[in-house]
Every structure is written in structure tokens, then in C-alpha cells.
Amino acid sequence: MVSFGGLARKLFGSANDRRVRSYQPKVQAIGALEAAMQKLSDDELAGKTAEFRQMIAEGKTIDDLLVPAFAVVREASRRVLKMRPFDVQLIGGMILNDNSIAEMKTGEGKTLVATLPVYLNALAGKGVHVVTVNDYLARRDAATMGRLYGFLGLTTGVIVHGLSDEERRAAYACDITYATNNELGFDYLRDNMKYDRTQMVQRGHNYAIVDEVDSILVDEARTPLIISGPLDDRSDLYTTIDAFIPRLSPEDYEIDEKQRSANFSEAGTEKLEKMLREAGLLKGNALYDVENVAIVHHVNNALKAHKLFQRDKDYIVRNDEVVIIDEFTGRMMPGRRYSDGQHQALEAKEKVTIQPENQTLASITFQNYFRMYDKLAGMTGTAATEAEEFSNIYGLDVVEVPTNLPIKRIDDHDEVYRTAEEKYQAIITEIKAAHEKGQPVLVGTTSIEKSELLATLLKQAGFQNFQVLNARYHEQEAYIVSQAGVPGAVTIATNMAGRGTDIQLGGNLEMRLERELEGMEPGPERDAREAAVVAEVKALKEKALAAGGLYVIASERHESRRIDNQLRGRSGRQGDPGRSKFYLSLQDDLMRIFGSDRMDGMLQKLGLKEGEAIVHPWINKALERAQKKVEARNFDIRKNLLKYDDVLNDQRKVIFEQRIELMDAPSISEYVADMRHDVVNEMVVQHIPERAYAEQWDAKGLKAAVQQTLNLDLPVEEWVKEEGIAEDDIRARLAEAADKAAAEKAERFGPEVMTYVERQVVLQTLDHLWREHIVNLDHLRSVIGFRGYAQRDPLQEYKAEAFELFQSLLNNLRSAVVSQLMRVEIMRQPAEQPPLPDMEAHHIDASTGEDEFGSRDRSQFLAEEATVAPENRDPNDPSTWGRVSRNEPCPCGSGQKYKHCHGAFA
Template structure:
């Protein structure tokens, strides 16, 4: 009660923020008349003037009123578009590094020009992130006219362009591109072998369009660059035939649709073991023995493919390829593949060519990629429902910007039917009524399958319509442009991030573009006038009919997606209406609704074809959606905790890699690595304070020979009277150093420096690739530790730390050994294969169907049993949070206390 009274007196947080921003509008508007009187050249000179003031110590905030006013004046002259006052507020919110929630049709693209221009004045580069290539190119060309007029350069990043073009685009003052391209460029840059080959420069400021789609919906899955592995593909087809039979009986598996997981039952495990044995695939032991890890992995992925993934919903088959469908936009994701063998399982299921499985070479989530920017902002039509997540994960506050003209759209209560057939009949009846009064209709569906089902029904009723889904992706712009014409009926599979407004009567720009290009120039003015008159008349017809009617055919798990669909109607004060039709067969109702709802509706006397309509239904559904949103938030937060562990290691490796590339010579680093390697093998064979007879001198001699290729008389040295461990280490080091000095003299200093850097980088890349694979396996199986009353996250942190320590030790030893053995005329590529860029595959798995929740164990996670073989040290020995375990830390590893010193110089110091 007190909070509601306080809100009534002092307003909400959002109200107070808007009031603070509104105070600055007057100072911007006061400059308009003076700027309007300037010649173009004088207006353009303002950019240089602002740059000079920044160089003299001025802050961007000091320039905001003038820069915004200049940008608005430029927009008026170049585009014929003047920013509204509410758009100025949106620009200020974006400049402050917050999220601006602006309704569909409020001109977010134009709003972004204000903070983009202001921040580009610093010369550090501004990134504008869009959800698809079409929007990146369109916005760069459209808004680029304003920036170019003001003397700023604009670049655009799209798939398929060469590195030189990418480097030039990133060097521009403003760079447009998709979230995927920015992320993949970051990963690709950190696989290069020279700083000059990198395309990105240091991050400064980014504005993310459709920020909820990118930072929420797509945040659960990583961007992955992978290379082909040597695994054969025949096993996928063999296992598929077995699992196909197995999946026919639901007694063989347990499926959880809420969490999108599936596991074999005890009966299923016994049956699949029997079938695999009969097929000659299981030759010894049972399915869950450690040596059958690969087999159970194939079975599990095939089971997921058959029970959790539906053709024309999660993917389509086109030209003999399985193509992923983006759950949130309904678009085909060409060239993207599910990881961890899932895509191969789907290919086997659909009987198309099974491509080789890939091994991860580099990966990053959008959560961690966008947190690299010192300043980040976003804009969307729907963000308030996820405001808590934006603040907790990204430290981004959401400000709801009022509309320029009040929204007059009529949102009807939901209608709930008993069956899907009744629901679709009711939808078709409403479409007929709308067409009779020339009212355009936009129907939203959640999958291709359902859009085509409704399309078939409308065809039988002889109702003309257009279908927008992944099958007709190429026609998207034209279909959306005509969706506001009188009586038009458009069926769309998800409307998130479409980027094209539905204008009542039709889209003038699209009509002019398509119809005037083919005409003789002399005939164009008359045709343009006719088109304008036609669309003006159509606009009035549609307006009188009630504007665009939006129909939702079911509720999505997220309220945001429903709001995005609804927001297509009622833009800029236009009339409009929306309603959602639901049935008890819908996924949300079936999975999250009450089992008692159906019988209850029958008791209430609900007849065939009748619907229950009541505001309470809306509230109940909203509660269910809130629960799902909270669960998904917890999942993403849990995933981020795990990914942060890898992210810290990734940042360390990438930073170290850049240091190596930046250095003229890494000879000192190589020397330290060599000394550390010698110290490790000596300490391993000659324990501290051990008696001479306890020394493993022969084994030490073998280690020296294996690593450095030198046959030294270590046993004789060890037998000398009075020699101790330090003297022995020095003799070995002197011999190895002399060997390397002779090799350097033979190669020449320049070639030796090149060789050292090349081998160091290639070895680091090879070990990092293996480390990623180890972390993947560890992450899959770590949840099993919960059965032993141990926190999986703490276990993961401890083992990941130990694995990383092992990586550093292996790096020192492998680099030292490679340089010791390399000879002129041999291939110095000791660090593992460097893949041909044409063989690399970039993937971003569908967020809705990615690998399941970390809290749930899957049978194939038995692979964790093999992890300790990756490093000579026990993977679970050291826990940074428990000092009593630190004694197991390798002497030359970083001290787990976090000091940055080596363990032997910190908590492991002797004496």
C-alpha cells in the first residue's frame, strides 16, 4: 500500500528518469532556429568543431545538446525526417548506456543516429548491432546519408566479405553489422597469427537493436568456430536405425518438454543394449562402460533428434541439407549447425548426407561478448518484462519511452477453445469478417507447420492470403510491405526483428522502388503521383475499417514475443486491434496449464465451437508466462556462471596471445618456459629434501632426452659427491641452453625469432582447442557431483582451474620440446594442425533447443572419467576456495590464492 502511495506522489523510477531527460529537451530545441539558418557547409563544419573541443578536454555530455541539434538538422535536410521530442529522450537514454523501450513504429532506427553521431565524434568507433544482414545493409545505407553529410565514415559488416573489407569497415567512425558477424570476427581475430591480420579495433561503444532478442533469447547458446574432426560418420546412420525403432515405444524413454531433455529408461537401456549387440556395435561391457562413451553419445543425440526435434518446426530439409530454423525469428539459419553431433543425428534421421562432426576451436556467448564493450546500450519494443535480467547480467537499466502519439489499439481478451480445430475455425471466421470490411489481418503462428495448417484451411475457404515463414524467406520484404493493404491477409511465423513496418494502405517506398525502376524516366513522375494517390485512398479505407487486426494463434512462453506481434498494430496513433486465440492443445496450455482445466470447462457447459473469454484467463496465462520467464532466466544465469569460468580463461589466453604477437621477440618468454620445464622435471624426479639414493636419476635422464633430444650423463652427474638438486638443474639448463644457442646460430637470429613466435602461437592454439574439448566434457558431466552432495559449480571451477594449470605446464614443455627438435627443412608445425579457413564452420545453435539445463545429467556425461589423463596432475586436487588443497598445486603453476605469483614463490615457498 505504501509503495502505491509513494508512486502516486513521486512517480515511478521510470517517471523520474523521463522527467530528468525531459529537462534537456528545451536546450536542444532552442538551437534549432539558429542551425536551420546555416548553410550546409557551416552545418557540416560543426563536426570538426566538436572534435577540436573534445581534444581540448570537453566531455561528450557537454556536447550533447549541440550534437543532437546538429544531427536532427542534418536528418531534416538529408532524409526529410525530424526527430520528435520523445526520440530525443530515446537518444539520451542510449547515450547513457541504457536500454530504450520504444513501441513499434516509433522510429528506433532514426533515434539511434543521435547517440551514434555524438559518440562517433570521439574517433574510437561506434558499432550498431542488428539482428539480420538486411537491416544492417539497409540502416547503413539509409542512416549513413546523415553521417556522410556530417563528415563521418560508415562501414557495414555482412557475411562473405574479405578481411580487407572488414578491416576497412571497422576502421570507419560507425560500423553496422549483425551480432553474429561481430562475435565471429572477434573469435577469428583471436585465431590470427599477426596483429596486422586482425580486423577489429579496441571496443568502445555499441548500440544493440532488438536487444531483447540478442541478449536474452540468443544468450543461452555460444557462437562456435569449429574445424573438422577425424570421427567417421557411418555410426550415425547405424545408430539412427536402432533409435528409430526404440523411439516408437514411449516406455523406452522419459521426455521432459518443459526442459527439452530426454533420457533412456531402464527398460530402454536394456533394449538398446540388446539391439546394439545384435547389430555388432556393442562388442563388450554394457552401454555405460567408459570405453563405450562414444556409442552412448551417439544414441543420446539420435534419441534427441527423434523425440525433441520436429521437421518444419525446429528445422527444414532443403536441397539435401538440414537447415536450422531460428526459434525467435522464424528465419532459416543457412550455414549454421548444431554442435556436439546433434546436427549429424538429424541428418541421419532425414536420410541426407551426414557431414563430419566438428571440434570446437573457439567459442563465446553473446553475454560475454557484449560485456567486452566499455559502454553498451540497446533498443527494442519489448524489454520491461526482462528488466531484472538486463540489470543483473549486463548492468543495463531499461527506460520506457512514451509514444509520440497515444496508442489507440484495442486489445481484446484471449479466447480459449477446447481443441485446436475449434480455435482455427474461429480464427478463419474472424479473418472472413475482417476481409468483408476491408480490414487487413496479420496472423501470428509459432511454427512453419502451424502456419501451413492455417494456410490450407484458408485455401479451402478460398480466402486469398500470403505466408511469411522460413520457406518464403526471400519474399519477406515484399510480403510485409503489402500486409497493410485493404483486406490483405498475412500469416507470419514469428514477427520478432522483421525490421519493416506495416503501414496502413501499403508501403509507399516499396511500391515506388519496385514499380518505377522498370519504367522510362519520363513516365516515372506520373506513375509516382498515381501510386501516392492510390495508397492515400487505401490508407483512408483501412483506417475506416479499424486499422490492422493482429491475431495470435497461441501464446508464446515469453510475453515479449506476444507483445512484439501485438505491437505491429497501432503504430504512430493508427487505429488497430489484437486478440489471441488459444486451445487446450497449445504447448503452453498443455505443458504449463492445469490438467483440470479441460474437465472444468466441460462442467461449465462449454459447447463445441464456443470459447471462454474472461480477464481472469489473461491474468492466469500471464502468471504462467512469468513462471516460464523466471525459469528461463535462472537457466541463463546458471549457464553464465559456468561460462564465466571459461570466459576468464579465454580472456587470459587471448590477451597473452596478443602480447606474443605484439612483441618483436619472444626469446625471453621461451627462455623462461625452458627454465620452468627443466625445473618441473627435476622436481618431479628429485623431491625436495630427498636423499641422493632416492633420486630417480635414470628417469630424469630419459625426461631430458624425450623433451630436449639430448643424451646427457645425468646419472653420472647425480653420482658426484656433494652435488645437490640446484647444481644438477643448472648443469642440465646450461647444456640445453648451449644446444639452443647453437641451433639459433645455425638458423640465424631473424629466422629463429620467427620460428619461436610461430611455434609458440601454434602450440597455444592446439592446446586451447584441446582444453575447450575437455571443458565441454567436464561441463556435461559435472552435474553428477550433486548426487554426492557436492556443489557442481564449485567442482567445475576447481577442475577447470586445474585443467588450465595443466594447459600452461603443457605449453611450456611442448614449446621447449618443439624448438629443441626442429631442424632446417622440417615442418615446424609442432603445435597441431592449422585448419584451412575454408574448412572452418561457424555455428550458433538454436537457443530453444540447445544442450539442456546444466542441472540435469545425461548418460553420455560418463566422459568426465577420462579427464585426468589430459594433465599429469589430479584434476580435482586443487580448489581455490579451500587452502588445505593447495599443496597439490604444481610448483610452477599460478598460486590458487590469486596473487598472480607462481605457487613456489607464494604459498608454496619453502623456508
């Protein structure tokens, strides 16, 4: 029986179909201009940019120019890039221009699609940011598409790791700027720690297109981008607490794998209290007394380290370091560390050197950073499953763009086995069968451990000809991925999201040519070699097509349907044939967590024999429901994080706006004078109660406060004894004396110097108190959840207490600034801007597994590492290489140029 909704969709199409159809008139209008555009000379075509900008100056809107601008880009792309955007790509560009997310399948040309709205929106001259997931893609796309923009008279900049502030400022000043999400967020935070407006590098947030939008705005939105500085060493405390956990028994704690939480039972709490008391670490009588908040935090981290984090799944130990494994890509993330002392707890567990903890200097979530843009859009191959989140948090609709050619990939039903051993045996049998007929195979796994297990099983089965691509061996990954479509190739890989390299049937021609023509001089020999490679790739593609295209075999379902879809989407690009199948067992994490015990018993009763699989659409639906539950839980985590960060974000905006006002103002003497009067008023209110008799006034306390804060020795006690004196008279005398002292100081220093001193004192004091405030809010966040046990809403409690802490910050700011300015003396020497504090940036992009920042010194972030002499470089340790020239032989000893070897992934 067909539902009414189903019938309506058949008659009128889905909402997505109707949205796509609505762009057709504009597509036709752009097509109608094509012949006219082709008749223009290069100079005439490039001159259209100046014409469009003149129209905008005369009052036309960006949207008014969409049709002619897209027609210009289509023709310029055909001439410069030798690529003519298809009609569906024009539709993708219109979706991006409409503050929406364009979901386009792998291989459909998202990078080219972005050029259409980028050019259109850059005409306004306010800057357009194209956001990528790693430096390699930012450089590649800026270099390739920069040719197109340059032809049309627009400037292109790129922001990657290792640029100076001057280089960053110049890149942001360009019409179009390619950058990674981490660099954008880090620059924003650093800008708001500068002491002079001219030092800031960003120039506003006009329009951004986010590539791999699901990775950046969903996966990475669970944790904030944090700028931190080192704190004192507390490794002894971590080691001491770590020794307690192995002494506990299972009934002393409760583990919830779904929620990734670990808590102590009542019996466990009593045991811990005894151990902590013996170690002299417990204050008061009970663990959960307020003075033990820090200790509770440490013991909880130690419990999680032992019971929730698994070695070789969540992290590996290498070179006396705990290195995190990214849950989405299975790749190592050198330099990335868990926050809040969790990484130190893991280091104590693994008996490696415990690195000092960091204090947060500034932080922001990518959710709040990207919501600052006046106009935001995104593109990816997989966003539909997260459509609700994009709509709720960012106000972005997800629109699926039809493929240029129909998808021919066959998606088989899942095969479910009782045990992991049976599942892996079935996978190996399938790999061998596909390999024998020359079909390229991509095997997806969810972790390094499983990649290596599968590789071992393949070797034991006598199969040697395969590639393993995971966190341990990712140096040559771009080339491995590029050749995964060669007939008979078998590639085992952890999650394939955001690799940035297409798997093309027959192999990637561009990368083959780049590698095989390296070092050859132009001439007949090079031309012959190029022709041979082109012919070989063409023949290999025909062979791969005949064998059925790329076969994607997945060894497990991921928590998120989107990650599974990304893996599937590697096959069947641009109308190629392909196939995908998931092999599961009841011992898989997803099946185990979501109640496979009953299913196991049921399958045994049904007489399922060893080696047999159950295949049924119902199984797929059940698994999809389980994945939806996990996705909903993860969405709740991100939504909850955002609710709390919104509180901090409101305060962050106030502080950052205040800083900019202070830097922009020609003089802040009035602002400082208001502070001084507020401080005087607070002192009077504190020591002279309202409606109190003169003999009840605390004259002695007021005199001491005036001496301490205003640095003035005034006869306050004599004033109080005067007949008929009122509190307003006292207030006026104090304000007058303070103003007089400040004016004398200003006259002595000179107005220019005094303005500089006031500005620096206010900004530096504000920054210091803001950092303390962030730490206080972090501590408040870690304990506020317990208010729920008292039937109080933790979020409302957090809002109320965060507001009180913010008021306290403002009061302390006034007092500290006035106190410093009343004491400051100037030593005659050239004025220098105070240095920024030592900084580290912490965040990872879930698509690449790379931390562009790592745990290196970020105090100036002005240049790449210094050049190191070749004899001092260890070929096996890239951290010893320093700065390597792009055309220098790679220090790893491969014989290739650095730019074609390790430099390709830098």
C-alpha cells in the same frame, strides 16, 4: 482498495516516468538551440564536428557536449534525411547514451534515434558499433544514415558477409561501423587465431548500440557462437545407435517437455547395455562407466532426436538435408546445425546423408562478447518483460520511451476454446468478417505447420485471396510484409520479430515506388506514374483507417510474452488505430504443458458448448503466469550457461591476451628461456625427489627425459655419481646446456629468423592445445551434472576441474614449445604466415532465422563465391548461382534486377 505503491505511482509517477521526466531540461536546452542551428550554413553546421573534437582534446567529456551535439544532429537530419527527430526521440537518444535500453514501439523511428548518441560518441574517435540482426538491415541503415554522418564529416563502414580482411579492417577503422552480431563475434574469434597483429581487423570495443537488443542479447544468448572445423566421419556409429531407439518401449525412458530433456529408465539402461554389448560398442560392464562417456552422449542424442524433436515443427527434411526451423520466427535456417552430434542423430533418424561432426576451434557467448564493450546500449520494441535479465547480466536498465502520438490500438481479451478445430473455425470467421469490411488482417502463428494448416482451412472455406509468409516461402517476404496494411489484405505469418520492414496502412509507399518505377527513365511518364502511386497509397490508407486499421489475430500464445507483444506491436504504429486478439485452445502447447486437463474438465462441467469460447481477464492473467514461468526457466538456462561460460571466458581472456602480448613483443626469447628453465625444473623435480639420497635419484629416467624434451645427449648418470653433487647443481648444468644449445641455434639462424620461429612455434602450439582444451571442457560439461547426485555442486566441481585442465594446458605448452624449438631446423625459403584452419561459424539470430555463415568453408573468408555462368545456374536453387551482380537480372527468372529480388534478402 488502492495499495500504498499504487498511490505513490499516481502522485509521483512510476520510476520509468521519473527517469523520462529527468531528460526534459536537456530536451528544452536542445530546442532552444534549434533557431541558431537553422541559421548556420551547411559548411558551418558540418564544421561543428571539428569544434567538438577540439573540445574533447581540451578535456571536455562526451556528456558535456550532449546538448549541442544533439542539436547539430537534429538540424543535419532535417536537411539531409528530411526527418526532424521528435522530442521523444531525443529522449530515446539520451537513454542510449546512458548505457541503457530504450524500449520504443514499432514505427517510432529507432534507426533515427540511434544517430544522436552514435554521432556524440563517435566524436571521441575510438569507433562506435551499431549492431543489427541481419546483413540487409546493416547495409540499409549504413547507406541511409551514412549520408547524415558523411554530411557531418564522419566516416561510416559496414561489415557484412563476404568481405575480405582488408575491407573489414577499413570498415572497423571508420568512426561508425554498422555490423551484424554474428560478424562481430566471428571477427573477434578469428582475430584471436591470427599469427600477426597487423592481420587483426577489429580495433577495440568502445561503444555499441544493439538494435533488436532482446533478440540478440536474450534469444541468441542461449547458445554460444562457435567456430568449428570438421572431424572424422562417424556416420556408421550414428546409424547403429539410431536403430536401437525404436526397439525401446515407453517405460524405458522419461520425457520432460518443459525441460526439453530425455532420460533412460533403469529398465531402458539395461536394454541398451545389452544392445550395445551385442553391437560391440560397450566397454567394461556398465553404460555409465567412465570409458563409455562418448557412447552415453550418442544414445542420449538419439533418444532426443526420436522423442523430443518433431518433424515439420522443429525441423524439415529437404534435398537430403535436415533443416532447422527457428522456434521464434518459424523460418528455415539453412546451414545452421545443432551441435554436439544432435544434428547427426536427427540425420540418422530421417535416413538422410549424415554430415561429419565438427570440432570446436573457438567459441564465445554473445553475453560475454558484448560485455567487453566499455559502453553498451540497446533498443527494441519489447524489452520490459526481460528487464531483470538485462539488469543482472549486462547492467542495462530498460526505459520505456513514450510514443510520439497516443496508442489507439484495442487489445481484446483472449478467446479460449476447448479444441483446436473450434479455435481455427472462429479465426476463419473473424478473418472473413474483417476482410469484408476492408480491414487489413495479419494472422500470427507459431510454426510453419500451423501457417499451412490455417491456409488450407481458409481455402476449404472458399477464401483464396491471402498471402502466406513463413519459412518455406520467405523469398519475397519484405514486399509481402510491406503490403500487409492494404485494405482487405490477409497475411498469415509465422513470428514477426525483427522483419525490418514496417507494416504501413495503405501499403509501404517506398517499396511500391521502387518496384513500379523500376526501369523507367526520368521524365513526364515516370513523374505521372509516381504521382498516381502516391495518390493510390494515400487513398488506400484512408480506407484502411476507416476500417479500423490493422487487425492482428494470433492463433496461439508463444512461450514468451515478449514475442506476443512484438506481434501485437505490428498494429497501431505512430498513432494509427488497430486491434489485436489471441485465439487459444486447450490443445495448444502452452496450455497443454501447463495443466489444461483440469481446466477442460471444469469447462465441461460449466456446460461450455461446442464452438463457444470462454473470455475473461482471469484467463489472460493465468496465461501470463504460465508464460512468466517459461520465461523464468529460459532465463535460468541462459544464466546457467553464462556461469559455465564465465569459467571458460576467464581462461579465454588469459589465452587471447597472451597471444596479443606475444605478437606485440619485439622479441620473445626471454619468454622462451623462462619456459625452458621451467621445463628443466619440472624434469629435475620429477626424477630427483625432495630430500632423497643420491642413490634414490632416477638418473636413467632423467637422462631419457632430457633426450626426449631437450634433444640433448648429456652424461646425467655420470653427474649423479659425482661426490657431493646436489640437485641444484644438476638443475644448473641442464639449464646451462639447454641455453647453450638454444644460443648456438639462434646464432646459426640469425636473431630475426629465430624471433619469427619462436613466435610461430609458441602461437601455433598454444592454439592447438587451446582447441583440445575446449573439447575437453565440452566433454566435462556434458557429464558434470551427474555430480549433483553425490550432493556436490556441479558448477564448483566444473570450476575446479577446468582449472586443473588449464594448468595442464600450460604445462603441456611449455614442454611442447621447448621440445619443438630444440629440434627445429630452418629451410631457407620466404617466410609465410601459416594458414588459418578450415572454419565454419555456427549461430543463428533468432529474429531473422538466417545463418549468415552456414556450413561453408571459412578458411580465408576473403571473397564472395565466384561468378557462375548463367547457363549453369538452376533458377530454383540459389546455391548454384554463385556471385550475382546487384544490377544483373535475378537468376530466379522473375525479370527483376537481383538487388530488388533475391538480392534484397542476401
